[in-house]
Amino acid sequence: MAEFDVGRHGVGSVSVLDVKGFLDAHTAPELENAFNGLINDKQYKVVVNFSNLQYISSAGLGVFMAYVETMRENNGDIKFCGLKDDVYNIFDLLGFPLLYEFYKVEKEAIEKFNQG
Amino acid sequence: MTKTSKNIRKKLTVNSTTNNLSTIRDFVKKLSSQVGFDEETVNKIVLATDEACTNIIKHAYKYSESGKININVSYRDKKFSVSITDQGTHFNSKSIKEPDLKKYYEEKRIGGLGMFLMKKIMDEVKYSQTATQKNKVTLIKYLQ
Numbered sequence: 001m002a003e004f005d006v007g008r009h010g011v012g013s014v015s016v017l018d019v020k021g022f023l024d025a026h027t028a029p030e031l032e033n034a035f036n037g038l039i040n041d042k043q044y045k046v047v048v049n050f051s052n053l054q055y056i057s058s059a060g061l062g063v064f065m066a067y068v069e070t071m072r073e074n075n076g077d078i079k080f081c082g083l084k085d086d087v088y089n090i091f092d093l094l095g096f097p098l099l100y101e102f103y104k105v106e107k108e109a110i111e112k113f114n115q116g
Numbered sequence: 117m118t119k120t121s122k123n124i125r126k127k128l129t130v131n132s133t134t135n136n137l138s139t140i141r142d143f144v145k146k147l148s149s150q151v152g153f154d155e156e157t158v159n160k161i162v163l164a165t166d167e168a169c170t171n172i173i174k175h176a177y178k179y180s181e182s183g184k185i186n187i188n189v190s191y192r193d194k195k196f197s198v199s200i201t202d203q204g205t206h207f208n209s210k211s212i213k214e215p216d217l218k219k220y221y222e223e224k225r226i227g228g229l230g231m232f233l234m235k236k237i238m239d240e241v242k243y244s245q246t247a248t249q250k251n252k253v254t255l256i257k258y259l260q
Contacts, residue, residue, distance in 0.1 A: 026136050
């Protein structure tokens with residue numbers, strides 16, 4: 001069974017989700033739960049840190065598409081950081097860089113929220 | 117010079133549950149590495165296979181775990197082929213258009229990305245129905 005884990009921590013008004021392992025159709029519901037938790041807590045400024053993510057399929061990508069609008073409607077966003085090249089390539093193939101911001105490191109993504 | 121590899125013919129049958137996706141990925145990863153594909157190409161073959169099986173679990177069997185998914189891998193003359201069959205509901209692959217992400221975002225649609233990805237990352241993707249009324253999708257990658 002694929003292992004996946006999502007951790008959450010706050011940096012000021014920004015929430016960081018640390019995704020780890022394999023994000024596929026089996027594990028995507030765990031990420032949905034994490035997003036539902038953020039919405040319940042009215043945390044709409046979200047940085048997803050991919051440094052420890054080994055694998056993503058379209059089921060995982062779909063989760064970000066499903067939640068980004070709610071975040072943006074509430075003056076927040078979902079920003080991405082720390083993607084390995086092969087994980088980024090999947091996002092790129094599907095045109096995500098047109099609609100989402102990508103950063104190398106977590107700090108940059110958090111600062112972007114604080115500037116705006 | 118590419119490595120010379122032996123021909124391969126291997127089969128895996130699993131029940132239709134997302135629980136088995138990692139088993140399916142490991143199976144295809146091992147065989148595609150074995151014939152000499154580089155890591156990037158192995159990852160593409162693994163992802164395409166995952167997407168095809170995820171579609172079967174979601175759409176053909178509609179999450180019913182009793183359905184069977186057969187995965188046949190063959191390698192011959194630099195052609196690596198993953199044929200996946202199921203006996204679930206047939207769906208018309210032609211009805212799935214290339215997604216426009218912006219439109220998807222506006223319409224809150226999240227399906228259909230998998231099929232688009234498969235076509236982008238494999239050399240060939242073919243859909244057919246076998247004589248025994250099985251749905252079949254074949255993913256092909258050529259070893260350069």
